Amino acid sequence: MSTTVLANETSAERWKEQFTEIATLAGGLAHEIRNPLSTIRLNLELLDEDLRDDTNPQSRRNCQKVQTVLRECGHLEQILNDFLQFARAHALHLERVSLNEEVRRFLDFFSAQAEDSGVDISPHLAAHLPEIDLDPQLFRQLFLNLASNALQSMPQGGRFEVLTYEQPPWVVLELIDTGCGMDERTQQRMFETFFSTKNGGSGLGLPTARRIVQAHGGEIQCESSPGAGTRFRILWPIPATETDLNSAT
Ligand SMILES: Nc1ncnc2c1ncn2[C@@H]1O[C@H](COP(=O)(O)OP(=O)(O)OP(=O)(O)O)[C@@H](O)[C@H]1O
Numbered sequence: 008m009s010t011t012v013l014a015n016e017t018s019a020e021r022w023k024e025q026f027t028e029i030a031t032l033a034g035g036l037a038h039e040i041r042n043p044l045s046t047i048r049l050n051l052e053l054l055d056e057d058l059r060d061d062t063n064p065q066s067r068r069n070c071q072k073v074q075t076v077l078r079e080c081g082h083l084e085q086i087l088n089d090f091l092q093f094a095r096a097h098a099l100h101l102e103r104v105s106l107n108e109e110v111r112r113f114l115d116f117f118s119a120q121a122e123d124s125g126v127d128i129s130p131h132l133a134a135h136l137p138e139i140d141l142d143p144q145l146f147r148q149l150f151l152n153l154a155s156n157a158l159q160s161m162p163q164g165g166r167f168e169v170l171t172y173e174q175p176p177w178v179v180l181e182l183i184d185t186g187c188g189m190d191e192r193t194q195q196r197m198f199e200t201f202f203s204t205k206n207g208g209s210g211l212g213l214p215t216a217r218r219i220v221q222a223h224g225g226e227i228q229c230e231s232s233p234g235a236g237t238r239f240r241i242l243w244p245i246p247a248t249e250t251d252l253n254s255a256t
């Protein structure tokens with residue numbers, strides 16, 4: 008019996024080591040590709056400038072080809088950036104913060120984009136929430152991924168509700184959109200890396216969001232119905248000291 012446990016532990020350790028090695032390699036590879044890719048893009052932009060005003064038919068055709076390659080470069084850069092964000096999503100720099108303040112700060116930055124898309128943001132933030140331990144930068148990344156998905160699901164506009172409330176042992180952030188919703192298959196696969204139903208989507212937005220939430224010891228839940236909309240619920244653990252403070256008052 009004890010031999011089996013030991014064997015499992017050893018293989019788990021080995022698996023973890025191999026995983027870390029592959030993850031490091033993949034991160035390094037992404038960095039290595041990013042630099043030459045930006046050189047390629049810069050040179051293509053220069054070429055594009057040279058060709059843009061040339062009315063010669065051959066130059067027009069070349070200009071179109073350059074623009075196609077430029078678009079593909081942009082797509083590759085986006086995938087690499089999303090991948091690097093995914094890879095970084097576990098290293099936390101925690102601060103004790105007010106969730107409402109972080110939410111307000113994000114919405115200040117995001118509201119112009121929502122307005123452009125014809126989406127009304129409707130915040131309902133509970134008063135007197137206990138503070139939580141968050142990495143503010145990763146929190147903004149998570150919120151941006153979820154809010155971008157919400158906007159993309161409402162191409163004709165709609166409503167984006169943002170709720171915060173306490174439900175011990177959690178502080179909850181709920182995001183509700185009135186967008187296209189998801190069918191069963193999409194709901195089952197949405198957290199898989201590289202799963203996307205969108206043209207040009209890298210399929211890393213939700214896996215990164217989940218990684219960020221899990222790194223904080225939290226949970227992410229989703230309910231969605233096609234044609235009606237989607238609700239994401241993110242549960243943040245209330246730090247023990249905050250629970251003690253609350254029960255003392
Ligand atoms: N709020 C939402 N409403 C409807 N569908 C959604 C919503 N959020 C996610 N999805 C579905 O889940 C899929 C995966 O989302 P995810 O954010 O991981 O990738 P993506 O948005 O396709 O690409 P990207 O990596 O650029 O974010 C989406 O392609 C979409 O089908």
Ligand SMILES: [Mg+2]
Pocket residue numbers: 152155156212213
């Ligand atoms: Mg997305």
